[in-house]
Amino acid sequence: MFSLHLPHERLLEAYRTMQTIRCFEERIATEMGTGDIPGSTHLYAGQEASAVGVCMHLSDEDYISSTHRGHGHCIAKGCDINAMMAELFGRVTGTCGGKGGSQHIADLRKGMLGANGIVAGGAPITCGAALSAKLRKTDRVAIAFAGDGAMNEGAMAESLNLAKIWMLPIIFVIEDNGFGEATANEFVSAGSFVRRAEGYDIPSAEVDGTDVFKVYTAAGEAIERARAGGGPSLLHVHVPRYYGHYSGDPDTYRTPEEKKIMRQEQDCLIKFRNKVSVEDLVKGSALEAIDAEVIAAVDEAVKFARNSEFPPASALTTDVYVKYQ
Amino acid sequence: MAKISFRQALNDALRLEMARDPRVIMMGEDLTGGAGGNGVKDAWGGAFGVTRGLLGEFGPERIRDTPISETAFIGAAAGAALTGMRPVAELMFVDFAGVCLDQIVNQIAKFRYMFGGRARTPLVIRATYGAGTRSAAQHTQAFYPIFTHFPGLKVVIPSNPYDAKGLLLQAMRDDDPVIFLENKMLYDTMGEVPDGSYTVPFGEAKVVRDGKDVMIVAIGRMVKIAEEAARKLQSDGISACVIDPRTTSPLDEDTLIEFAEEIGRVVIVDEATPRCGMAADISAMLADKCFDSLRAPIKMVTAPHTPVPYAPNLEDLYVPNADAVIKAVKSIIER
Numbered sequence: 001m002f003s004l005h006l007p008h009e010r011l012l013e014a015y016r017t018m019q020t021i022r023c024f025e026e027r028i029a030t031e032m033g034t035g036d037i038p039g040s041t042h043l044y045a046g047q048e049a050s051a052v053g054v055c056m057h058l059s060d061e062d063y064i065s066s067t068h069r070g071h072g073h074c075i076a077k078g079c080d081i082n083a084m085m086a087e088l089f090g091r092v093t094g095t096c097g098g099k100g101g102s103q104h105i106a107d108l109r110k111g112m113l114g115a116n117g118i119v120a121g122g123a124p125i126t127c128g129a130a131l132s133a134k135l136r137k138t139d140r141v142a143i144a145f146a147g148d149g150a151m152n153e154g155a156m157a158e159s160l161n162l163a164k165i166w167m168l169p170i171i172f173v174i175e176d177n178g179f180g181e182a183t184a185n186e187f188v189s190a191g192s193f194v195r196r197a198e199g200y201d202i203p204s205a206e207v208d209g210t211d212v213f214k215v216y217t218a219a220g221e222a223i224e225r226a227r228a229g230g231g232p233s234l235l236h237v238h239v240p241r242y243y244g245h246y247s248g249d250p251d252t253y254r255t256p257e258e259k260k261i262m263r264q265e266q267d268c269l270i271k272f273r274n275k276v277s278v279e280d281l282v283k284g285s286a287l288e289a290i291d292a293e294v295i296a297a298v299d300e301a302v303k304f305a306r307n308s309e310f311p312p313a314s315a316l317t318t319d320v321y322v323k324y325q
Numbered sequence: 326m327a328k329i330s331f332r333q334a335l336n337d338a339l340r341l342e343m344a345r346d347p348r349v350i351m352m353g354e355d356l357t358g359g360a361g362g363n364g365v366k367d368a369w370g371g372a373f374g375v376t377r378g379l380l381g382e383f384g385p386e387r388i389r390d391t392p393i394s395e396t397a398f399i400g401a402a403a404g405a406a407l408t409g410m411r412p413v414a415e416l417m418f419v420d421f422a423g424v425c426l427d428q429i430v431n432q433i434a435k436f437r438y439m440f441g442g443r444a445r446t447p448l449v450i451r452a453t454y455g456a457g458t459r460s461a462a463q464h465t466q467a468f469y470p471i472f473t474h475f476p477g478l479k480v481v482i483p484s485n486p487y488d489a490k491g492l493l494l495q496a497m498r499d500d501d502p503v504i505f506l507e508n509k510m511l512y513d514t515m516g517e518v519p520d521g522s523y524t525v526p527f528g529e530a531k532v533v534r535d536g537k538d539v540m541i542v543a544i545g546r547m548v549k550i551a552e553e554a555a556r557k558l559q560s561d562g563i564s565a566c567v568i569d570p571r572t573t574s575p576l577d578e579d580t581l582i583e584f585a586e587e588i589g590r591v592v593i594v595d596e597a598t599p600r601c602g603m604a605a606d607i608s609a610m611l612a613d614k615c616f617d618s619l620r621a622p623i624k625m626v627t628a629p630h631t632p633v634p635y636a637p638n639l640e641d642l643y644v645p646n647a648d649a650v651i652k653a654v655k656s657i658i659e660r
Contacts (some may be wrong), residue, residue, distance in 0.1 A: 094441070
């Protein structure tokens, strides 16, 4: 039982980060209704245990790349939620000065190499970060988060091969939420992801992504192996996706009943609370206190975003090059 | 100054910069050639021999042969660049950009802007381009207009050994991603090249030859064609100036405008196909900026709007030659 080995404050930290992601995403779902967030977003709600269980092993020195559904990874890697919220609102105080938006949040100081609007686009880039860690003889690792849909992209197949050939310290965390956009994974994916990894001699495992302790344990093994020079791993993490593919997706390809059961039976926060209370590890009052703090922090983030300016017109043409002409 | 080949000039630049900066690494297909075999380890030194000898000097950690997997290694070069290295990736043929264009145009070109100026991608992608090798349609294209189109990329096309070395050293020291295109037909051309390190700045066109009757703008291999045409025109009493932009992004608009205004007649020679090509781009710019100074229509000498053919007689027709340039010049000289 890995939960027993986690110090009390790390349990609280895991809960706080998962709850922050949940609260952030639910608030965005609400704020989308106001029309003040431009474009659309892809919400990570339901998948929190995956990002958190993996990123708890990482420091700012380690790298992650993310996907179009990237808010959870950013928060788990320590990106500032005020700046993230401001980015979603397209404000100059945003993580990317309002020029990237939801799908391009990045913070290199935190080792966050970017969400990505292209499915599997981050996988080759993460191989490069892992190569850089290896060549500089550090024990840093790089995590390529990707969805089930990314497993059918050539970029992913190429990255798995390169990662193994070069024995890169990289972990491919494949978050399978059952749907690539609106199409069921089982309708489009042949064979098994774990067996695909085995074909490259890459150690792999299927993981219950609704249980942060299970993710933490599986990721810990893979990350330890990578830090020790043992090369890449792949985790096939099963997670629920609470919302549609993007905000505004009516999500009618799933029945109301299955969505209800999903939220009742596969909720990582409920499971966490049950587990820590059964084992009497954390007092309920401590979790409630965190809930209140998280709600206040997300409130504050929205206020920060709304009170921030849009980028000045001059920002249109800056930041294309470090130096041009 | 020693007279060395275009190929050797590039090899020298790579060697000098790798010795100077430990962050420079290289990756590509058959950069050494022979990796994993029982024979010579540095058998190829790149498909065109540009990287020969570097393995022995810098070792397999820094000179990395890759799988035939352009998306993976171009993307890996990007990730390494984002995290502190200064990679030089080699695309054996620029045509292979077709299988890794996402990494080049959606990722590499956009990191800095998407991330609000908080990223640097000091990456060079070297690639061969150009027709003339009897290699048909998929190993011969002149893709520089495509890359020039994308904000965030710099595009460099040397026409001679001196520029090849100085521009490549500049590319490796530049903090932005650079597409560095080498015309295969130029590898064996010789020229005077200094021994040590020097850089040729981007965005500074070179006046290859001065003249007063017509300005010929030429890129890459076309510079030699333009010079040949200018020599022949001289014997007909026509004085042609030849200008080599050297980089298409940034483009030295100031020099092109200055000469166009002074001379009033412009011919642009471009090995790329005509639609949305560099010739079209430069003519539009000049027509916009100095229409009143022009004494004749701007003429474009380009490849036809076709793929590159295989048969030698057809391929020779495909690539712009001196006669085509002379014909274009004469069509506007009397006006």
